[in-house]
Amino acid sequence: MRNPVVVFGLSGSGKSFLARILHEELGYEWLRSDIIRKELMGMSPEQEAKADFGKGIYREDVTRRVYEEMVRRAKDLVSRGKRVVLDATFLKGWQRRLVVDNFEDPLFILATASEEEIRRRLSKRKDVSDADYNIYLKQKEVFEPPEEITHVVVNTERSREELASVLRDLVED
Numbered sequence: 282m283r284n285p286v287v288v289f290g291l292s293g294s295g296k297s298f299l300a301r302i303l304h305e306e307l308g309y310e311w312l313r314s315d316i317i318r319k320e321l322m323g324m325s326p327e328q329e330a331k332a333d334f335g336k337g338i339y340r341e342d343v344t345r346r347v348y349e350e351m352v353r354r355a356k357d358l359v360s361r362g363k364r365v366v367l368d369a370t371f372l373k374g375w376q377r378r379l380v381v382d383n384f385e386d387p388l389f390i391l392a393t394a395s396e397e398e399i400r401r402r403l404s405k406r407k408d409v410s411d412a413d414y415n416i417y418l419k420q421k422e423v424f425e426p427p428e429e430i431t432h433v434v435v436n437t438e439r440s441r442e443e444l445a446s447v448l449r450d451l452v453e454d
């Protein structure tokens with residue numbers, strides 16, 4: 282059974298860019314927390330749901346449901362022999378432990394970029410994600426460093442080709 286790849290990090294760090302590469306070039310099923318959250322709330326992915334950090338559809342109880350649903354879907358896909366990438370911030374240790382508790386050996390990839398690049402990306406973002414630079418700053422305050430898991434750090438300020446090569450090296454059996 283294949284284990285999932287977890288791409289995590291702060292908003293604007295390039296998580297979804299890495300997940301998109303895994304999906305488009307390496308055939309991974311892409312489970313994105315932003316889409317699952319809106320599905321669970323009865324919204325379309327394109328529907329805007331901007332809210333203050335931890336409010337609205339971003340409340341802690343909703344976030345818990347989102348992560349539990351993402352892991353449930355990943356287990357189903359993995360059990361059917363699919364390769365899966367989980368794309369979410371995974372800001373808290375409990376969220377990462379949820380994956381560790383359900384899969385034997387997940388690969389965690391921490392997406393990073395410079396503060397200037399993140400600000401630039403978030404200022405021009407047209408995406409299913411509702412996060413802006415102010416949300417990023419709040420995430421930065423509450424982010425629990427992933428000391429409880431083994432993970433690889435990938436700086437996403439590189440070309441798609443370079444990142445695809447890095448990802449291939451990480452996931453090839």
